[in-house]
Amino acid sequence: MPILYRPLRSHELLDLSAPDDSLHVCHGGGRNLQLAVPSRWISFWLPLKEGVELEAPDCRWLLRPGELLVWRDGPLQAGNRRDGRWLAVCGSPAAWARYQRARPGEPAIGLLPSESRCTRALRRLGVRLARVARRPELCPLDVGAVAGMLSAALTEHQRDLHALLPRCAGRTLLRRQQTLMRLLRVRHLIRRHDEGRVDLAQLAASANYSPCHLIRSYRDVFGETPSEYAARLRSERAWQLVRETRMPVCEITAALGFESQSAFCRAFKGTFGMTTTQARRLADPVPLRAGTACAPEMACAQAA
Structure with a gap:
């Protein structure tokens, strides 16, 4: 054809x-x-x-x-x-x-x-x-x-x-590929929820797994649980919004699904070792690359 x-x-x-x-x-x-x-x-x-x-x-x-x-x-x-x-x-x-x-x-x-x-x-x-x-x-x-x-x-x-296929459950390549595609579906759903809050039961249902089986399989393949991946994406999104935009902190709080502005500020300082004001005052911005935690650490070192 x-x-x-x-x-x-x-x-x-x-x-x-x-x-x-x-x-x-x-x-x-x-x-x-x-x-x-x-x-x-x-x-x-x-x-x-x-x-x-x-x-x-x-x-x-x-x-x-x-x-x-x-x-x-x-x-x-x-x-x-x-x-x-x-x-x-x-x-x-x-x-x-x-x-x-x-x-x-x-x-x-x-x-x-x-x-x-x-x-x-x-x-x-x-x-x-x-x-x-x-x-x-x-x-x-x-x-x-x-x-x-x-x-x-x-x-x-x-x-x-x-390279992730050998970590997937399955006796044949086809079975391992099907496992990886299910887990990639879960990963995609997590990424589409910008507020960082995920429903584990809903994610498990999308992969036709039980919640426990999903957590175990996801960790075996990606090295972290779905909740840990969602939290990491949420932190990266917070760093990006604080450093690369002039969006008010109250709007960032709402966009990321935090219960209150004080809760967001505590979480931000606990993760990056600085307040949102200090992060925005850094003289040499260091962009955060997706999938890494090194940029905030470098930024903290500069602030120190």
Whole structure:
């Protein structure tokens, strides 16, 4: 089956739910447009301007320019209320499999659901695929070759996720991959709750685990419990809002779901060793990198 170029303009709706083995390269541009991707399809999302608004059955979020998303879970709705531009490459696992090549001696794992910063190389490949799919006669490379290059680059981009597979429960690679995908679903739900409060029972239900089994499996794979991960994200978000914005502390308190401003201030000082006022007065801002705790520690050392 071919690779299809599917442009979307303002006030248009494209529903890909009909059975299809094509790979769809969708280019959204405008406002009030919608794209519906069916459950279990694999889709790669690349915002270009203003981001793309995404909605899954259990959450809604904005994917911003500079980020990328690989989705292969439940159905996904995408759109723009404002004037924006984005690319999406969507297809069934069988459609993607035609363009995926495993390294010699390595098993074919396939793409895993993930959300991360987009590299310049991946952005260029995504844009190049859209251009070649739209006007194949103007490119010396076959559109299938460009799709293979994008698939290979995405696979390489996910090497860190592939390294987690040996930690997952399961006797076969397929079983371990299914375990990891369940835990990545939980991780995604935690990230989508900016206030940092998670319902363990709800998270466990999303993975078809009991709460105890989820805590044990999640810790085995990621080295921390779901609650610890949520608390870490909450702390990173607090540091970012205090250091990188002029948002009043009372508004930060509400945004992060703290019971009171005094509770937030106590938690902030207990975590970072300084008050919010001291953090904002630091002469040399040290940005906090996602997934690390070193930036606040460095900031504390500077303050000392």
